[in-house]
Amino acid sequence: MSVLEQVRDYATSVHCALKEGEPLSAYTSFRIGGPAEMMLFPDSVQMLQKIIAFCHSLPVRPFILGKGSNLLIDDAGMPGVTICTERMRGCTRTGETEICCDAGVSLVKLCLFALEHGLAGLEFAYGIPGSVGGAVFMNAGAYGGEIRDVVRSAASVEADGALRNRAAAQLDFGYRHSVFQHSGEVIASAVFQLHPGEPAQIREKMDDILARRKDKQPLQYPSAGSAFKRPDGYFAGALIEQCGLKGFAVGGAQVSEKHAGFIINRGGASAADVLRLIDHIRAVVYKQTGVLLEPEVRCISAESR
Numbered sequence: 001m002s003v004l005e006q007v008r009d010y011a012t013s014v015h016c017a018l019k020e021g022e023p024l025s026a027y028t029s030f031r032i033g034g035p036a037e038m039m040l041f042p043d044s045v046q047m048l049q050k051i052i053a054f055c056h057s058l059p060v061r062p063f064i065l066g067k068g069s070n071l072l073i074d075d076a077g078m079p080g081v082t083i084c085t086e087r088m089r090g091c092t093r094t095g096e097t098e099i100c101c102d103a104g105v106s107l108v109k110l111c112l113f114a115l116e117h118g119l120a121g122l123e124f125a126y127g128i129p130g131s132v133g134g135a136v137f138m139n140a141g142a143y144g145g146e147i148r149d150v151v152r153s154a155a156s157v158e159a160d161g162a163l164r165n166r167a168a169a170q171l172d173f174g175y176r177h178s179v180f181q182h183s184g185e186v187i188a189s190a191v192f193q194l195h196p197g198e199p200a201q202i203r204e205k206m207d208d209i210l211a212r213r214k215d216k217q218p219l220q221y222p223s224a225g226s227a228f229k230r231p232d233g234y235f236a237g238a239l240i241e242q243c244g245l246k247g248f249a250v251g252g253a254q255v256s257e258k259h260a261g262f263i264i265n266r267g268g269a270s271a272a273d274v275l276r277l278i279d280h281i282r283a284v285v286y287k288q289t290g291v292l293l294e295p296e297v298r299c300i301s302a303e304s305r
Contacts, residue, residue, distance in 0.1 A: 004037065007060065016047055017087070027068045028072075029069040032265060036063075037078065038080070044102075045088065045102060045157075062080070063080070069129040070138060072275070088103055088188075089104055089109075090102040097119060100190070100191045101192075103190070104132070105131060107125045107130055108128075119194035120194060122194065124145030126209050151190055156183070156187050218257075221266060225297075226261050228240075237262075249277070253265060263277055263278070
């Protein structure tokens with residue numbers, strides 16, 4: 001029996017949903033990506049622990065996918081096992097000002113949940129098209145706030161299925177960085193420490209941030225958000241625009257004419273198109289300004305895993 005057959009049988013035995021040959025373009029905000037050889041969809045932290053432990057016992061190193069909002073997945077797709085956390089949607093108020101939610105909860109849902117309970121502090125995240133797991137992994141941020149400002153602790157699954165809890169101070173948060181980018185663990189859940197707020201004021205701030213997003217960002221096109229990290233002392237979008245690259249395209253991938261910091265899929269873009277465009281932008285900006293831009297979007301292929 002092959003490894004994938006063993007994974008299929010085990011997933012069936014623990015009632016974990018699975019799909020084979022599923023196009024990953026349906027699971028990324030870029031709408032780019034080839035097929036996943038096998039995708040598993042655990043719906044709880046406990047099921048995630050079981051699946052992770054079984055895969056590593058074979059051994060199989062699965063690729064972990066949340067809402068795919070910061071990923072560029074190779075056109076060839078992903079061989080082996082992909083674990084998608086989108087069905088892990090538990091979200092509860094665990095204290096006077098605390099919310100605990102699974103990795104698959106969307107940031108939009110988390111923000112609305114906090115609003116419903118009169119808890120403030122997450123307004124900056126409203127409209128970020130990612131999951132809690134991805135936001136903690138990348139220390140997502142916008143409009144003056146970052147996830148590290150509101151995370152109290154996070155739980156992750158180790159290779160043997162054990163659940164490990166870390167306080168925020170142990171998460172090594174930095175600019176678009178966390179300990180999970182090199183620990184090999186899978187984020188399972190996070191606890192957010194917020195503060196009481198007036199719902200009308202929270203709603204007003206959320207609406208204002210969303211309006212600013214719609215005004216400045218090309219939300220009508222698939223993208224992975226900001227294509228490059230903010231270089232010290234500069235703004236990536238301003239540098240790209242300064243270099244005359246607004247609207248420049250490679251195949252179906254284009255530098256947004258609305259915000260040069262975004263690369264959009266204007267229709268039919270491949271991962272190869274985006275990578276060639278990223279390389280061109282970096283080369284031109286470096287040649288003209290001496291600033292070497294670092295991609296913020298994570299480029300995923302079988303070789304890079």
